[in-house]
Amino acid sequence: MSAEYYMDKPDCFIKVENAVRTYNQGGIRVEALKSASCRVLPHDRIAVVGPSGSGKSSLLHIMGGLDKPTTGSVSWPLLGGPESLRPGRLGFVSQTRSLVxxxxxxxxxxxxLLLLDHDYEEAKNTAEDLLRIMGLMDIANKQPDELSGGQLQRAAVARALSTRPKVILADEPTGQLDHTTADHLLGVLFEHIRDTDTALVIATHDRDVARRMDKKWKMQYGILEVEAV
Amino acid sequence: MNIGKWIKGIFKQRSGRMAGVIAGVALTVSLLSSIGSFVAYSGATMTARTVRDNPTDWQVQLVPGTDVQKVQDAIAKTTAYTALEKVGYADVQGFQAETGGTIQTTGAGKVLGISTAFEKKFPGQIRGLVGASDGVLVAQQTAANLHVVPGDTVSIMRTGLSPVTVKVDGVVDLPNADSLFQGIGLPSNAAPQAPPDNILLMPEQQWHELFDGQATVRPDSVRMQLHVRIDRSLPADPNAAYIYVQRLANNLEAKISGSGIVGDNIAAKLSTVREDALYAKVLFLFLGLPGAILAALLVIFITGSGREHRKKGQALLRMYGASSAQIIRIQSVEGIIAGLGGSILGIGISIAVNNLTIPNGMSTASLTPAWTVFSALVGLVLATAAVLYPVWRDLRGRPALTFKNTRIYSKPVWQQIYLDLILLAVSAFEFWRTASTGYQVVLAPEGVAAISVNYEAFIAPFCLWAGGVLFALRIFDAVLRKGKNAVSGIIRPIAKRLSVIVSASLSREKRFVTGGIVLVALAVSFAVSTSIFNTTYNMQAGVDAELTNGSDVTVTGIVPFENGDSRIGKVKSLPGTSGIQLMQHRFAYVGNDLQDIYGIDPGHIGDATTISDAYFGNHNAAQTLKTLENYRDGVLVSEETVRDFQLQMGDTINLRLQDARDHQYHIVPFRFVGIVREFPTAPKDSFLVANAGYIAEKTGNSASEIMLVRTSGNPAELAAEVAKALGTADVRVSDIGSAQKLINSSLTSVDLHGLTSIELAFAVLLLAGSVGLVLALGLAERKRNFAILKTVGANGKQIDAFIWSEVLIMFFGGSISGILLGTGIAQMLVKVLTGVFDPPPEFLAVPWGYLALLAVAAVLSAVIASYMVKSISKRPVVEELRNL
Structure with a gap:
């Protein structure tokens, strides 16, 4: 299926059209994203692959409403405006240490959940359920600087799942995990969204991870190639 | 490593923190240099003023038969004197005068022989009141005793010779009678000699004609003195000046040994002043040093807030192979830059603050080089140490780059050993101990050149300060650790559903939060204690001046005020006059002791002057005056008299007062109804206060010598109006302001306005700086967390919940602790520095206006800091995520 196929679909979660993102770094203009057009549909399982610095994170930031394209546009037809994405409808897993x-x-x-004005006890129970599923109950009361990189990433994924979002954008969620743990994490992810229409977009280097996804988008030199798998 | 690149990196990456450190160092440096310079300057002013106001520096008493020229030559070799006069002193058996058909006789007295140039060379020694200013002059009290006026004759009853009669040319006041008639050569621990009650002055030639014969028959009754004004190029510091003049006098005594003895008036005056100067230094220690310490803590706090960034930098440097010594060398650059920058800025601030706060006092030139250099060095050492100590500590710890910590909470050692409670207990004990025995901060043992500060007096306020701060730290640490629910409840109005996790977040950040609370508490307590103390001090300086002057304006009648005197009506009708009271000032013999007695209307004396509780033995002015009013023959007596005469309340005391009808002293019975310690216009030693009506009835004289005038306007202006209305021929008018300048027996006479202004200005700066910097830097450290919160989906209000909760906890926690601590310290300072106050204050004066200004400054800086942090949190989240 062509990119145009995706662009024509009306009921999508995320719609990116001709997005370009440039930065000014010390007076030098850097084009992080040269050209990207794509759509994320319900039930999508997408792997965004490409070498480091190819613009994967920039694309995910734009898709997640964390950043705006310099030119082009991004919209979330089934999710609402950028202010209504997070927390709740869109879960974002950063590749950096992203726990408070x-x-x-x-x-x-x-x-x-607390940001969504849920009761503390209710939010706590949900968090405990997720920790149990992730196998992280023993670190529930630890603080981020007491955790390993892998534990941090799993906790970040658990947080992204807590609101049962419609879209999960994960930037290298298994980057610091061994194969078994990564496999388990993906298993949990898939299991969690199995009977839902939640879309999952993962930026990854890991071919095994990419292989488990339904679709693979390639990023190279800031240009997104969207293809159906 | 290229140091230049490192410096560039510091300014690029850590510009905010560097600016904070420089600001903290600048505050420390400017506070030290300003206050230090002020203390040096005020010391120099005190010396200069003492020297200027001292009419005669030396009174060299010659041994009979001494070659005067030889002594004069010795004086010339010792000091390049600017004035020297011979003065003859003759003891006489008394004086007698016949006026109005009656004969008045006095007890023993003295006759001085002075040259016509004396008054000109030693201005201030003789003040003409009535008649001529030369010829035969009678002292005011003697004239009153003899009832003589210019033109009358007085018989001098010479010792060993027949009486002689002289014609009075004028009546004079001798303001420095104490030193003029001092007992020269008495042991240093001897009680001071009271000046004679009866004094007559005459030209030198006439004196020789009358008393050379007495010198022959009774050589012990006639003495010759040389009065000298020395070269007044003295050291600026009062203590150094005192030691200098004392040694100079010793040198002269050695030169003229056997020919004369030196009465060292200038050393005696400087001795008092050096004590006051030392008090000023103590004030600096008590009031200024906490501010400097606070500024230093602020620097340490700011450098500490960048610890995580620095640790990562250090870890990277080590990974690249840098040795510990190299890392310390590189990091020291940061400290040196901050130290130099802060010192230069601090000196600039000092100049600006001094010029702004003391427009007519100190100038840029008054920043003393010694204090400026010292302060700059402190700034440099402080900045370098604040940066290098944590670096050195970290280098001794974990060697490599690591992000994983293990948190095991352990109480700090001071909490484990209850250091805070121990310090508070020590403070309470020391306060009780020293307060019960009376504080003596400055020790000046008789006959010892050196004076010292009783540093034990510092223990109570210091322990209260340190213990109070640690106790606040313990309380807030416990509240944040164990009282999450309580904190959650407090912040719920702001944080709403997030209150539980915001409270948890505050608990985890308790090291920083409690540190911030303590800094805010220290800043508030410094500002509160300084301002309360200074306001109380200023209030007491006013009370002291009023006590000395009598009221806002005091009119002393050379011709006393009779009831219905037209002069009273004139003063009453002046605009600005809000109250008038007449007061008798007579003399009464208590046994053989002649004391001042004041006749008042107890029910109305308060209309024209402040009658403080501290003036009376029972510390109750209203009750004492009521008792006096109830007993027509009642008298208030000084403690000394009560002790000397073993008086019991209700005892009858027979005083001898001069009767106007026969000008003789007659016994008048009084009833002892209370103890008086101080009273407006009264001397510091023994005196009496009684009902004016009773004195008038018993002496046949209802006239009052003093008119006390209270004004609702400017005392100096009213004094000028009074002088204009009454003329200056038969009254003397003084106002509270001029009295303030004349007082030189206590520190409250020192114009500490400059010191006060400096301290209060710095208190505002420190408070605003502490609140602003602590909040801004601390919250800026959390920008990573704010970025994550935004990634998760927190909106502006939810991020505000985190920011404002922290701000409120720090601000209110610190402010409440600071107000309590500051008030306690101010109370203790007033008690510790009791010696400064005369009389001691009855209550603390709270400067509400200034405190409101402080509150506004603190709130503003907190709000500005919060908005700065909010602006940081509004940065594009991706930008922050890339930096994570």
């Missing part, structure tokens, strides 16, 4: 350092793991996972 002054909260423990349980509180970090409960955080999106």
């Amino acid at each position: 350092s002054s909260l423990n793991v349980l509180e970090n996972i409960a955080l999106p």
